Amino acid sequence: MTSSHGAGRGAQQRGDEREPVSVERSNEANSKWLDAHYDPVANLYTFSSCTALVDLHRDGEVKLVVGDLGTGLYNMKLKVYKGTSLMTENALLDLPTGVVTFLMDQNEPRTPAVAVASGPYIYVYKNLRPYFKFTLPALDVNLLEQDVWNQARQDMIDPMTLKEMLEGIRDKADIPLSVRSLRFLMLEQEEMESFVNLHKHHPIKRQTVITCMGTLKKNMADEDAVSCLVIGTENAEVLIIDPEAFTILSKMSLPSVPAFLDVIGQYDVEFRITLACRNGSLYVLRRDSKRPKYCIELSSQPVGLVRVQKNIVVGCSEETLHAYTQKGKKLWTVYLPASITTMSLLDQKSRGFQAVMVGLANLEVHLYRDKNLLNIIRTPDVVTSVCFGRYGREDNTLIMTTKGGGLIIKILKRTAVFEEKDTSPGPPLAQGVKLSVPKKTKLYVDQTLRERENAVAMHRIFQADLYRLRLMASRAYVKALEGSVAPVSSVQQEPLQMNAVVQGIGPKFKLTLNIQNTSVNRPSIHLLISFLYDEHLYSMKNSFFKVPLLVPGLNYPIETFVDCLSDKGISDLIKVFVLREGKSAPLLTAHINMPVSEGLAAA
């Protein structure tokens, strides 16, 4: 707790010159997060270890339970948020060091209890009412110290002698002094007399305090199974406490004071407790071992501990993130752009996705899956606590509190998927993948050989054919132009355009010719239209008529009727010529493919 606090305060002014480039920033329009709520003055000062998301009333609406540190001296509170607003608050007597929620019994309704660790006590709340107070067992008192205080009570020694004797004990004895004696030694001479008179009648006690707290399922792995409390204490011990009787089930000792802990497993089956301690080491405790099973020595002080599946991810005060297996094998290290303020797990249950969220002092929250940076969230203030899970009725909600007491709530978009991008420098992953090239067939080899031997001949044949094709195409084009068989007239004096439409199912068809003068300002006069067709198949009332004056740009539909004489279901071509008076060569020609007459031939 204290080391996390220190890191949060200490690392403000670091620059952010080492920022990775290719990672999506949260303030972009295509962010994966929706900004649901931001209250910069929520007056909420807390750490990740003091926040919990829980369905307190079993109504499907998950609430946020926060142990608020207040100013650090006053206004410590247990706050419960519902949606965007504060629902209830209970005053706390001392600074909270951990808040967890757990089911303490099988009784219906199965409302979870809230445990708040504070000083040497665990306060248990049920339905947000105080339910039980657990006190850590008192430690052995130094007999010499007790003797000295007894003498003081009987006024056999004055405060100055008391002070000298206590100092002697402090320097030599194995068992440290009680809090009262230490406080006494700090006092100025004039205050001593009244302090002794006030306290000398009470027996001295020595008590430890709780540094961190977690939960451990008792005998079932279900979501709603009964859990034990696991606490780490200032005298370097780990206690497991029964949730119903509040007795100490197990007691284990460590070489140093634990600051963070993580628990996996079940008490009655097998469990592992991972502890990050103030001496800069990680210890792993297992069932039936009174001493740590594994020890991992870190290069600097731990400031956060998260377990992702079976791996341990630990944040260090030298701006690094390390990952270890359960047995202490190092997996990777990531160097961060700023010092860590808080860490938490992002567990997206619907996709089975887990990643580590790291709050940094440069106003960012980074999301790491393994060593890959997946997402960066920019925050308006330094984040001191991060918590991800179901809140209200929304599954993937991210709740952050800031150093200035703000509350930020973001919701992960339903469609958002975190892409596994390797942002570490080096060749891309695809470079290492081998392509599966199929074997060469005999046909392929023969063909290649033939092409290689006869390359020149093959090329010449191809070129000759290509020239011939081009020649034929241009001849046909010239012929069409000369005979004016195209439906567009290319003659400069009479630029005309025509298309023909056949309507009807037969035997009578309606033929519509759309003629347009495409010149800019020259009207066309003295034009004639003539039809050419097989007279055994079709008959037309007049197959030759005059075209009226064509005003430039307008479309002239000219209609005429054709009768099909055959009932044998055959059809033919009708040619349309547009002619100029006194000239036999047509200006333009259209070929109309007549449809088969589907009606009966005219009687």
Next chain:
Amino acid sequence: MGFFDKLTGWLGLKKKEVHLLCLGLDNSGKTTIINKLKPSNAQAQDIVPTIGFSVEKFKTSSLLFTVFDMSGQGRYRNLWEHYYKEGQAIIFVTDSSDKLRMIVAKEELETLLNHPDIKHRRIPILFFANKMDLRDALSSVKVSQLLSLENIKDKPWHICASNGLTGDGLQEGVDWLQDQIQVMKT
């Protein structure tokens, strides 16, 4: 439409059928509202969270509505888009007291409006700012602000404050919807 159909239509004997989509986040009150719109003898007593979707029918003075009451739970929201094509009108229900998730409702609404099956159709959208009876409920004006409804320019829309439990405000919304559908049909 045949002559007989037209005649019965004029006489009000046969009603036009309209397919309606009822959308919105989970726990916003979609099923409760649809239930309240049904005739009183067909109403269900217990409303449970909808799984997938359910099809309901109810009548107004001139229309017969077939409602696809979609589930609003996150994992079922990807089903919505499969019904956009056949929907001729949309009811979008929001929980006015859930300020936290108003942004989620807005996001889902934007996805809906930008879907190719909806984007270029002029279909009426009726918004219910539901749960008006709750103490911390936002007003319908505030809800329309938070959902940025003023940005919907190419579709007729209307928002009413409602209370799905008592049925307050529902009739106003359905009347508007009926008018819109009749304007569109003629």
